Amino acid sequence: MKLNIAVLPGDGIGPEVTAQAIKVLKAIAMEFNHVFTFEKALVGACAMDKTGIPLPEETISICDKADAILFGAIGDPKYDNDPLATVRPEQGLLGLRKTFDLYTNIRPVIAYDDLLNKSSLKTKQIKGSNILIYRELASGIYFGDKHFSNNEASDICKYKRSDIERITHLAFKAAQGRKHKLTLVDKANVLASSRLWRTVVNEISKEYPDVTLDCMYVDNAAMELIINPRQFDVILTENMFGDILSEEASVIVGSIGLLASASIGDKHAMFEPIHGAYTKAKNKGIANPIASILSAAMLLDHFGLYDEAALIREGVDKSLKLHITTPDLNTKYDNISTTKVGDFIEDFINNPD
Amino acid sequence: MKLNIAVLPGDGIGPEVTAQAIKVLKAIAMEFNHVFTFEKALVGACAMDKTGIPLPEETISICDKADAILFGAIGDPKYDNDPLATVRPEQGLLGLRKTFDLYTNIRPVIAYDDLLNKSSLKTKQIKGSNILIYRELASGIYFGDKHFSNNEASDICKYKRSDIERITHLAFKAAQGRKHKLTLVDKANVLASSRLWRTVVNEISKEYPDVTLDCMYVDNAAMELIINPRQFDVILTENMFGDILSEEASVIVGSIGLLASASIGDKHAMFEPIHGAYTKAKNKGIANPIASILSAAMLLDHFGLYDEAALIREGVDKSLKLHITTPDLNTKYDNISTTKVGDFIEDFINNPD
Ligand SMILES: [Mg+2]
Ligand SMILES: [Mg+2]
Known part of the structure; x- marks a missing residue:
């Protein structure tokens, strides 16, 4: 080639x-x-x-x-x-x-057997963890209109249905080739953009009946990633939550020096x-x-x-x-x-x- | 009384x-x-x-x-x-x-000696950790204008200078009664609202010369909280980052069932x-x-x-x-x-x- x-x-x-x-x-x-x-x-x-x-x-x-x-x-x-x-x-x-x-950032998070002792987490906690994080990368608060003055500043987190649809299909397909589980991470109890994510992902999940869909709030996910990382297979989330969670998830690997990514x-x-x-x-x-x-x-x-x-x-x-x-x-x-x-x-x- | x-x-x-x-x-x-x-x-x-x-x-x-x-x-x-x-x-x-x-949510995060074994984190990692998280609670993306339709949704994260000033003074004062260190967590490399936080907190820090100010990006902080929690004394951050980090920090305590908070x-x-x-x-x-x-x-x-x-x-x-x-x-x-x-x-x- x-x-x-x-x-x-x-x-x-x-x-x-x-x-x-x-x-x-x-x-x-x-x-x-x-x-x-x-x-x-x-x-x-x-x-x-x-x-x-x-x-x-x-x-x-x-x-x-x-x-x-x-x-x-x-x-x-x-x-x-x-x-x-x-x-x-x-x-x-x-x-x-x-x-x-x-628009799609993909990050594998794997607890390597030879490096379990390098993690801040207990070995029994992380052994066998293998997570694939799908982070939306082309929209959200990083790209919304910004305003800055000395007295006030603001950022807009905006998602269109089509932004969500295209990455969601990729994430479901990835789950089909793995352990058939997808966890959507959002803050649907507070954010309108998260409610759109939850609506669209729920709809699309019907096209992938062999994949189990789970929804989790981002604050809870930040905790669950540490106390029970083996529960996750594919994680799907919006841009900023993905930024935070994928860097946090590096503690499972034991070193940020091992974490690769693809942006597709x-x-x-x-x-x-x-x-x-x-x-x-x-x-x-x-x-x-x-x-x-x-x-x-x-x-x-x-x-x-x-x-x-x-x-x-x-x-x-x-x-x-x-x-x-x-x-x-x-x-x-x-x-x-x-x-x-x-x-x-x-x-x-x-x-x- | x-x-x-x-x-x-x-x-x-x-x-x-x-x-x-x-x-x-x-x-x-x-x-x-x-x-x-x-x-x-x-x-x-x-x-x-x-x-x-x-x-x-x-x-x-x-x-x-x-x-x-x-x-x-x-x-x-x-x-x-x-x-x-x-x-x-x-x-x-x-x-x-x-x-x-x-406007100020205060959350103590303490690694109790009698509960060190309850944590997912290694004992040597957390022993002696004692963090006080100051989370801004009355502004930010939770309260900004929201828009929801079936095809598009958005949330606004807005901060006024005065929103930042009042909690920042409380956080600096708390640090003065503790280990004299304040860590501002933001995403100033991407968000306009975070840049206002960093500007205001840097200015106010001059009134508290006995407190060391550190600034950290939120994705990095999500990792540092796990790999080196003892580096933190008082953490100051905006609403959503505080929501995520304080729930994540519960893993240091070993149980979310021990975490109290005050909203002042x-x-x-x-x-x-x-x-x-x-x-x-x-x-x-x-x-x-x-x-x-x-x-x-x-x-x-x-x-x-x-x-x-x-x-x-x-x-x-x-x-x-x-x-x-x-x-x-x-x-x-x-x-x-x-x-x-x-x-x-x-x-x-x-x-x-
Ligand atoms: Mg990052
Ligand atoms: Mg919360």
Whole structure:
């Protein structure tokens, strides 16, 4: 297969982890006789530094022509100190989601057996947890009209029926391939937008009689995720609730350094680790590249390259088992760098036995 | 002291737990020579059943004349099934908060040494955690204009500078009496309303140079609460984020059945357990009354009756130590009812030695 991949390393640790994902994708291409090409572009604080805006036209054009986008991370503390600034690095990410209508964010949350002891949660609590979070990504309060003055500020959370319908079908289909359970998280006892979510999802559920639908309020879900994560299979929720719950759910995995994600639209798809720029760790060789590498695996899945994706995941599992991991996960060795983890998984792909 | 207390038992387990709080307050009045009078009123689903509306005029008038409001719980599943209903039990609670301008919700989150093993979190993770959450309660997306149609729905999150200022001063003052740290939780990288929060709180922080101010995004805070709860002293946040984080924080305590809260305005104050109606447990004698009893202690604190409040808390501590607790907490006895816990703490107040 030929795949033209736009690479947006972004800020902070984005470039160093993305480099490992590319290394792994190149090994896959070699091993399976694919042709993957990579074209880099600027986004976020580094784009602001060079062009003044977080999502330059050239970046949009490169992404538009590509089959998929591999994204690193965005944000720099130097742009955080002024709450009145109107141009912000994060607009680069929001802009990509909006420009390419990437309306579904998918985040797997898996309690790896080799890492159960890394979690803040008791092992008996999380063992066997395997959740797929479907977060609506192109609407809601992040994109509604905003108003800011020194005396008053407001944000609008708006959902159209069609915004809800399209992601809901994807989430039900995902549940059909898993444990046949879908949990809608909303705040329907207070919010009008949540009541529309509940109405639409209830209607659509009739087309998927083999999937059990559960509805849960977001405050309750924030608790249930911790006290009983195994109850969840697929979680479906709106943009902001998904942002909060997916970062919270990272505690089940034991490390945010393992969390990959896909952002899917009808014509474009972007793959990114969820850990963010983590500027403090930049260029120290301690950034965990596994989330970026697992995002590359999700990219391959998206194009039906399931064997290829599975081989990457095997490599990741092996690195965890053998403690070839960065310091955030490693209790045995203290000298395994970002690059070394990438090299190990690359080697594994070249010689899996 | 004379205190006229409006009692709103509400729905579900509200009446049975509130009865224990009243029992305890009566014991305190006897022991300390106070005169506490109690006047009951309807709110929530039980008010809808009898009057058609969740917050009748008579209830408002009783609360208005009272010195304080003791609240049980609200909500009934029979009103949950129709997402299109426009009159809902929860409006009773929102109505009380709005009518009496109860703009600050205060929730203590304490990892009790006797209950560390009850938490889903590892003991080493939570031991010593003691957080006070200040949640803005009278504005934000819960009260903004709403629009609902079958094809589109929206909610507005609006904050005025004055809404933010008044709770911020209370939160800074609370931090001065504790560990001198305040964490503002917002989503200032995306929301205009959050940027106003950050602007105002930063300005006000200059009046409290002995308090360290930290700012944290809500998605990150949802994770940090679990992986490092001891970093927090006072958390200050807007309405919806506070709703989510305070319910999530209950996992630190090990049981939502222990979480009390106060909702404070300039002229009125309401005290309530945060566990909600929990209708499944209604009239089974298994509802944990401690959160309601601790809410009564917060009521006494509010009127400067610190010794009285401390005696209630001693009684609660003793009940935990001796396993005189309802089944949700009890690993030793399986027959301790809601009433029995109330009786034990009442006895303790009458004979503390
Ligand atoms: Mg996030
Ligand atoms: Mg709540």
